[in-house]
Amino acid sequence: MNAIIAVSLLLTAASPKEEVSKPLKTVVNSVRYGKDLIALKNFAGDEQGKLLCGDAWAKGTDAQRAEFQKLFLELFGKMAFPKIRDSFKNLDTVLYDEPTLEGDKAKISSTILINHPMKKQELKVTYDLVKAKAGYQVVDVTVKGGSSMLTDIRDDQVQPLIKEGGWDGLLKAMRDKSAELKDVQLK
Numbered sequence: 001m002n003a004i005i006a007v008s009l010l011l012t013a014a015s016p017k018e019e020v021s022k023p024l025k026t027v028v029n030s031v032r033y034g035k036d037l038i039a040l041k042n043f044a045g046d047e048q049g050k051l052l053c054g055d056a057w058a059k060g061t062d063a064q065r066a067e068f069q070k071l072f073l074e075l076f077g078k079m080a081f082p083k084i085r086d087s088f089k090n091l092d093t094v095l096y097d098e099p100t101l102e103g104d105k106a107k108i109s110s111t112i113l114i115n116h117p118m119k120k121q122e123l124k125v126t127y128d129l130v131k132a133k134a135g136y137q138v139v140d141v142t143v144k145g146g147s148s149m150l151t152d153i154r155d156d157q158v159q160p161l162i163k164e165g166g167w168d169g170l171l172k173a174m175r176d177k178s179a180e181l182k183d184v185q186l187k
Contacts, residue, residue: 016098016099016101016106017096017098017099017108019135019136020096020099020101020106020108020129020136021096021099021108021110022135022136023042023129023135023136023137023138024042024094024096024108024110024127024129024138025094026038026039026042027039027042027043027138028088028091028094030042031081031084031085031088032085032088032091034085034187035187036077036081036186036187037077037186037187039077039081040073040074040076040077040186042137042138043073043076043137043138043139044129044130044132044137044138044139045069045070045072045073046065046069047130047137047139048069048072048139048140048150049065049068049069049072051139051140051150051154052072052150052153052154052158053068053154053158053162053170054154054159054162056162056166056167059167060167061167064167064171067171068170068171068174071171071174071175071178072174074178074186075174075177075178075181077186078181078184078186079181081186082184087114088114090114090115090116090117091112091113091114091115092113092114092115093112093113094110094111094112094113095110095111095113096108096109096110097109097110104130104131105128105129105130105131106128106129106130106131106136107126107127107128107129108126108127108129109124109125109126109127110124110125110126110127111123111124111125112125123143123144124143124144124145125141125142125143125144126141126142126144127140127141127142128140128141128142128148158170161173
């Protein structure tokens with residue numbers, strides 16, 4: 001009987017590709033269909049904060065880091081998701097490659113096919129993920145031919161704000177931007 005249970009568990013266990021691509025599929029479909037809050041649950045806010053804030057991350061208080069994560073995900077959802085959703089109106093399919101696993105980190109590439117009536121488009125996208133208790137979560141996204149999403153945000157926005165005003169200046173700027181976007185609702 002134990003052998004039957006073991007074989008059954010092996011047959012139902014997710015492959016690394018399925019395990020790593022699952023949160024990505026959730027993000028794509030959630031953003032596509034306006035379920036932003038579900039999409040945001042699949043992002044690794046702590047890891048993103050470390051990458052965005054660099055050395056300042058460890059110097060922040062628990063409260064500052066928690067507020068940063070909350071504000072960053074909120075702002076990201078309000079600013080990026082509407083643009084992505086517009087692109088996904090003509091989403092045809094997303095094909096995932098086999099992931100590269102290293103400890104609790106994973107990297108997986110995909111090809112996103114957009115079938116717009118005026119122009120077909122093929123995007124090559126690479127995702128960096130980290131394994132959490134509930135499964136993998138998205139840390140960063142890179143579209144082929146460009147830099148990573150977080151690298152641009154870090155270099156153009158977060159680091160200059162930290163350099164200029166420390167944690168207080170960074171969080172104030174994020175609160176101000178959140179207030180500016182108060183009419184944009186995450187669903």
